[in-house]
Amino acid sequence: MxxxxxxxxxxxxxxxxxxxxxxxxxxxxxxxxxxxxxxxxxxxxxxxxxxxxxxxxxxxxxxxxxxxxxxxxxxxxxxxxxxxxxxxxxxxxxxxxxxxxxxxxxxxxxxxxxxxxxxxxxxxxxxxxxxxxxxxxxxxxxxxxxxxxxxxxxxxxxxKIKTCTIKKYRSGKWYMVFSNEIMEEEFKSNGKEEVGIDIGLKAFVALSDGQKIESPKFLRKSEERLKLLQRRVSRKAKGSSNRRRAKFRLARLHEKVDNQRSDFLHKLSKEQVGSFSKIKVEKLKIQNMMSNHRLAKSISDASWGKYIQMLHYKAWSAGCEVEYVAPENTTKKCSNCGNKQDMTLLERTYNCPSCGHTEDRDINAAKNIKSTVGLTGSHACGDSASTRPAKDGQAVSLKQELNEART
Ligand SMILES: [Zn+2]
Known part of the structure; x- marks a missing residue:
């Protein structure tokens, strides 16, 4: 309390x-x-x-x-x-x-x-x-x-402004960051539908209502260019002024990509908390996944942690709750009849041999997430774990998927 x-x-x-x-x-x-x-x-x-x-x-x-x-x-x-x-x-x-x-x-x-x-x-x-x-x-x-x-x-x-920080970025730009304390009003549900969201590798997210959201093209382009600049830095001799210049360019682009990404995530999360009364996401272990080198890059790029955090802090005032569910065969299960089958990462469509149901793999997973009972018994008060961002980050089932993909 x-x-x-x-x-x-x-x-x-x-x-x-x-x-x-x-x-x-x-x-x-x-x-x-x-x-x-x-x-x-x-x-x-x-x-x-x-x-x-x-x-x-x-x-x-x-x-x-x-x-x-x-x-x-x-x-x-x-x-x-x-x-x-x-x-x-x-x-x-x-x-x-x-x-x-x-x-x-x-x-x-x-x-x-x-x-x-x-x-x-x-x-x-x-x-x-x-x-x-x-x-x-x-x-x-x-x-x-x-x-x-x-x-x-x-x-x-x-x-209320609690602290004020003046910050220098590597690009030479200066920013001021105010950390403010905000008191929320009483929670009032917006009365809209519930939704399950699957965090994916191909699309940014898939929703149980059938939507698939990609990160915007300009962002993907900037990210591509980021990789290019990163390679350029590593090719320059250490200590050379060429390398220093390349590093500066890289830092500048990094900041630009960060801003573009934040922009995209702000808009997406704002729209989503306004459209649903409850958003269910899988409790995953992002940290575990980060240790998987091959994937670390795409995962940090997609910045799900940031996205989920944004959902959390925007949800309350929009009358929406964010709830974690334990990852349980979300990919393997048929969202129509509950049949389970193994799915390799290459299979993009779920074809159920039992009931004949056919659906996009990630949408099927999002539907399963929606129908899974939340981890913390949802509670409108902010003290419940369901409305607080998990500190330890998220991602078990995806990790399972990745392990499958490797074998
Ligand atoms: Zn089925």
């Missing part, structure tokens, strides 16, 4: 905007990021030392005191806004907490890597937790110690 009562849901949403710092501001920002990296590593060093000596965590309080000390030793550190520094110490202490949690889990026999917090090679973002930034007007945001920076607000951020 959370503090807003039974059927209210608080969630975080981020809003990203392009900003255009001047040359002088860029110099300032770069310098601050360099200093931030230095201070991050110094703090981590201290925390490690402290842990070795005492076996305890270096608290945020200790860290903030240590920052004061560091500022005396090196006055340049005072150039960084105190809020940004606080965020750095928060990140380190969060990193520690996560580390100790994983150590505990490991002791209990879970297969996780403990992963001690690591030193940073570079820092390319500065986060202001509460203060240090404000909107001057619709076109300018004032950042403390940097000045007024032009911003393109293509849509207004909703909710």
């Amino acid at each position: 959370h503090k807003y009562g039974a059927c209210h849901k608080v969630r975080m949403l981020s809003f990203k905007y392009r900003v255009y710092p001047s040359k002088k501001q860029v110099l300032h920002l770069n310098r601050q990021m360099k200093l931030a990296k230095e201070i991050y590593n110094l703090l981590l060093d201290k925390a490690k030392e402290y842990y070795k000596e005492t076996g305890k965590t270096f608290s945020k309080f200790d860290m903030n005191n240590y920052i004061k000390e560091l500022k005396l030793q090196k006055p340049e550190f005072s150039e960084i806004h105190s809020q940004v520094l606080q965020n750095i110490s928060k990140r380190i202490s969060d990193g520690y907490k996560a580390f100790f949690r994983r150590v505990k889990e490991k002791k209990k026999g879970k297969s996780v890597k403990a992963g001690f917090p690591r030193y940073k090679k570079f820092v390319c973002s500065l986060t202001y937790p509460q203060f240090g930034f404000k909107f001057k007007d619709q076109r300018h945001v004032y950042i403390s110690r940097i000045g007024s920076v032009p911003i393109i607000l293509h849509r207004l951020p909703k909710g």
Whole structure:
């Protein structure tokens, strides 16, 4: 239960905007990021030392005191806004907490890597937790110690701003990301049909109502070009300026593809949560699949994780629920009579020998997903696991399919 009562849901949403710092501001920002990296590593060093000596965590309080000390030793550190520094110490202490949690889990026999917090090679973002930034007007945001920076607000951020991060991308573009807290209204179903969605390799998704959705052509084209640029980088000699240039081009295209993909996924998920009262998807283990090298590329390209996350956070306000179902022979089963047969990855149509039913393989799977009982007994309140994105990602049956395809 959370503090807003039974059927209210608080969630975080981020809003990203392009900003255009001047040359002088860029110099300032770069310098601050360099200093931030230095201070991050110094703090981590201290925390490690402290842990070795005492076996305890270096608290945020200790860290903030240590920052004061560091500022005396090196006055340049005072150039960084105190809020940004606080965020750095928060990140380190969060990193520690996560580390100790994983150590505990490991002791209990879970297969996780403990992963001690690591030193940073570079820092390319500065986060202001509460203060240090404000909107001057619709076109300018004032950042403390940097000045007024032009911003393109293509849509207004909703909710309450919790943090603001200024970020440098490898293409040299700058963005500002606001992480906002939004309180949802009471859940009210939109009263529409339910649907099962099968996440596929050929089409992006197949729906139990017969729709198949491909990723748009321009996106596929950009992705093709991405592969080409990747090859080009690997062919250039290491350390050469040609390679550096090729890498820059690749980074720029990467960002473009990311944006195009997000755009497509935003539109698709928005339309879907508006058209159905319940969306059922298979609980899959994307991470498992990611370890399958041959497929990792197409899977990360398709970015299902992102898609499912978007469905989740858009569903509530659209009166739709997202529900996971366990993958159970979704591909092998006939959606008409329940007969089971083996299907190789090459068979694109399901032909049922038992009842004569013929259907596209993925649509058949989507129908099976629709008729499977949800994993968490659907519940309109946001606390049920069914409306939260699964942290461990998804994908067992697809993995089974892939294993089949390999043999
Ligand atoms: Zn059948």
